[in-house]
Amino acid sequence: MSKIKLLIHAGYPKAAVFFRTGMEYLHTGRINIGIFLLKQAATSAQGHKIAAYTLGVQYYQGYDSITSNKPNYVRALWWFTLAAEQKLPEAQYMAGIMLYTGQGTKQNHQQAKHYFKLAAKQGLALAQYRLGVMWHTGQGGSKNVAKAKHYYQLAAGQGLDAAKQKLAVMENTALSQQNAEDSLTPSQEFNKLVATKYTSFTMWTPPPDYRVMPSATRAPIRLVNLS
Numbered sequence: 001m002s003k004i005k006l007l008i009h010a011g012y013p014k015a016a017v018f019f020r021t022g023m024e025y026l027h028t029g030r031i032n033i034g035i036f037l038l039k040q041a042a043t044s045a046q047g048h049k050i051a052a053y054t055l056g057v058q059y060y061q062g063y064d065s066i067t068s069n070k071p072n073y074v075r076a077l078w079w080f081t082l083a084a085e086q087k088l089p090e091a092q093y094m095a096g097i098m099l100y101t102g103q104g105t106k107q108n109h110q111q112a113k114h115y116f117k118l119a120a121k122q123g124l125a126l127a128q129y130r131l132g133v134m135w136h137t138g139q140g141g142s143k144n145v146a147k148a149k150h151y152y153q154l155a156a157g158q159g160l161d162a163a164k165q166k167l168a169v170m171e172n173t174a175l176s177q178q179n180a181e182d183s184l185t186p187s188q189e190f191n192k193l194v195a196t197k198y199t200s201f202t203m204w205t206p207p208p209d210y211r212v213m214p215s216a217t218r219a220p221i222r223l224v225n226l227s
């Protein structure tokens with residue numbers, strides 16, 4: 001822990017130091033202390049949205065301690081919401097998914113739709129797809145085929161196959177409730193999200209000189225699916 005004090009004394013932001021050090025501990029299998037340091041980063045005065053999002057992923061997948069392998073959806077939602085409030089689109093999407101499915105909270109399609117809109121506005125393809133499904137089926141409000149097609153097109157434009165399939169259905173067959181149903185489940189969406197966007201602690205390698213960059217210049221952390 002002395003390295004943490006030295007880095008902070010050298011002028012590096014506390015949140016960035018806690019985050020990078022926490023990721024290193026996770027990487028080496030010291031999960032409990034890694035989680036503790038990520039919490040310090042996420043709840044520091046500076047805040048650290050990637051740390052909060054990472055904690056959400058850990059709790060969602062059940063990798064929050066060396067003895068636990070069961071998801072804790074209540075805690076996962078809390079951390080995702082904290083990161084979502086800091087405008088991280090992946091966290092906004094995950095908060096939406098948990099509200100959409102009723103994981104860790106009561107199912108609330110209207111509130112889920114709110115988070116999906118925030119993430120979709122920032123260009124997250126999975127959120128755009130999910131909004132398309134909700135407008136297509138009328139979940140969280142009324143049906144609107146034009147809006148559904150719009151969001152499918154946005155997601156398809158980013159290469160999301162499920163959205164392309166929806167557009168093909170809309171173009172070639174009469175619309176029906178069956179056609180509007182998901183071709184990509186929320187759990188599949190989560191797997192796709194963590195596999196394509198963010199390196200888990202099992203893949204993260206700290207730089208050789210262990211330089212902790214200020215939050216404004218740090219490279220984004222990727223999380224891969226561990227399931």
